[in-house]
Amino acid sequence: MPIKINEYIQVMLMHQRIIRQILLILYLLLNYGGVQGKTTLSKIEELELEEQLKLLNKPSIKTVKSKSGDTYNCVDFYKQPAFDHPLLKNHNFHPEMKPTLARSKQNSSTSASNWSSRIWSEDGGCPFGTVPIKKITKEDLIRQRNMPPPEDHVTSNPKFTMIADVSSQVYMLAIVRIPKNPHNKFGGAGMANSIWNPLVEGQQHSACRLKVQKGSDILQVGWRVDPTLYGDNNTRLFVHFQAGNKHCFNVLCSGFVLVSSETPIDMVFKDVSHHGEGGSWEATMYIDRDQANGNWWFLFEKSYKRIGFWPQQIFTDLRGFADNIEWGGVVYSPPGVPKPPMGSSIFLVGNTADDAYCRRLSVLNAEGATVDVDETTIYVDDPHLYQVSDIPHFRPGKFQHVAFYGGPGESQKLQM
Incomplete structure (x- = not known):
């Protein structure tokens, strides 16, 4: 039959x-x-790891514990890993640096006190003039050897493209972006994004990011669940840059200059959104170009707290303005492994309580003025696994542009 x-x-x-x-x-x-x-590990590999640990774990003025159990070294501002970069040897940077931006005038030195109380244990955090840098262990370095190449390397490198063709794409996007135009001139961008904790396993990761790009130079900030990078499944703040062929998360290589003694760039978001709670936890993030010297700043929260910056001299294409901006979600899964959840881990239902979102989307124009984002396009790699919705005018008023994104991927376990 x-x-x-x-x-x-x-x-x-x-x-x-x-x-x-x-x-x-x-x-x-x-x-x-x-x-x-x-x-x-061979003896040579052991020696290489020891040298790398010495390079990353700078002498500490004070060691502090976070409430999430991480150990941070309070490193003298002038001895942080950023200044190992050969182009930053003769810098004139200092801990009280402020960007030349119209909105940075609203910055307050106490603006992150609410975050500080959530982050640090009873030891009170790092003193002024130092920066908190997470202590790196040998196990961290071994695990991070399995870090995948950046998504832009995968999509542009024929070797990785061939692998992706065999077992579908290893990176999956659900984003809203500015239409590509080589004549675009952006001095930065911002967003307020909801914070979630999608379930990932092994070398999978799931993230929400704001991405600023020109050519092969890329800056990203957002949150990320990444066991390979961090050794746990917590939702953490992250920064990432790519300058030509060099790329780096947080301060795992030289380049990003920390200025904040209060807010670690890889801190755990203890408060994350959950379905059915009637609201979302969120954080506000900006990447802005200093009008005076071209440095690219990471500013945090509505008060524009100064976290740190990427000096313009480490870039080629981003020595000037950016021409591409993206907001939304990205996930990674090795070839042959099911795709992980993204955002709130469900398909969109159309409200800010259940969907992952990036809202208050804005950009800085060439004059440094903050402007609404009206002309955008959406992109999603696989609409059967993830979705994205672009609403330029979610409510009346300025800066009401919202991007919803997310989906279950191929995971059989949804974190509700």
């Missing part, structure tokens, strides 16, 4: 699910073995 078409499709889908689950189990076992395999 011939099998019915519907029954055949169901059997095929069941076989695909079984194959994906087997691949995921094999991947997790291999990944676990790779991390646990630290005892098999």
Whole structure:
């Protein structure tokens, strides 16, 4: 008796699910073995790790614990990893630096006190003149050897494109962006984004980011769940830059200059959004270009708290203005592994209580003025797994542009 078409499709889908689950189990076992395999490192590799640890773990004036259990070294501002960059050896930067921006005049030195009380344990955090840098262990470095290349390297490199073609894309996007135009001139951008904790495993990661780009130079800020980078499944703040072929998260290489003694750039967001709670936890973030010297600043919260900056001299294309801005979600999954959830881990329902979002989307024009974002396009790699919705005028008034994004991916476990 011939099998019915519907029954055949169901059997095929069941076989695909079984194959994906087997691949995921094999991947997790291999990944676990790779991390646990630290005892098999060669003597040369051990020496390399020790040298890298010395370079990253600068002498500490004070060691502090965060409420999430992380250990931070309070490093003298002038001895932080940023100044290992060969182009920053003869810098004239100092802890009280402020960007030349119209909105930075609203900055307050006490603006992050609410975050400080949420972050630090009873030891009170780092003193002024120092910057908090998370202590790096040998296990961290071994695990981070499995970090994937940046998404822009994957999409532009034929070697990675071939891999992606075999097992579908390893990076998946659901974003709102400015239409690409080489004549665009942006001095920065901002957003207020809801904070979630999508479930990821192994080398998967899931993030929300604001991205500023020109050519091969890229800046990103946002939140991220990334066990390979951080060693846990917490939702954390992150910064990332790419300058030509060099790229780096947080301060794992030289380039980003910290100025804040209060707010670590990889801090845990203890308060995250949950479905059914009637509202969302959110954070406000900006990437703005200093009009006086071209440095690119990361400003945090509505008070424009100065966290740090990327000096213009480490870039080529971003020595001037940016021409591409993106807001929204990105996930990563190795070849053959199911795609993880993004944002709130569900398909869009159309409200800020249940959907992940980036709101108050704005850009800085070439004169440094903050302007509404009206002309945008949406992009999503696979609408069967993720969705994005672009609403330029969510409510009456200025800066009411909202981008909703997210989806369950191929995960069988949704974090509700």
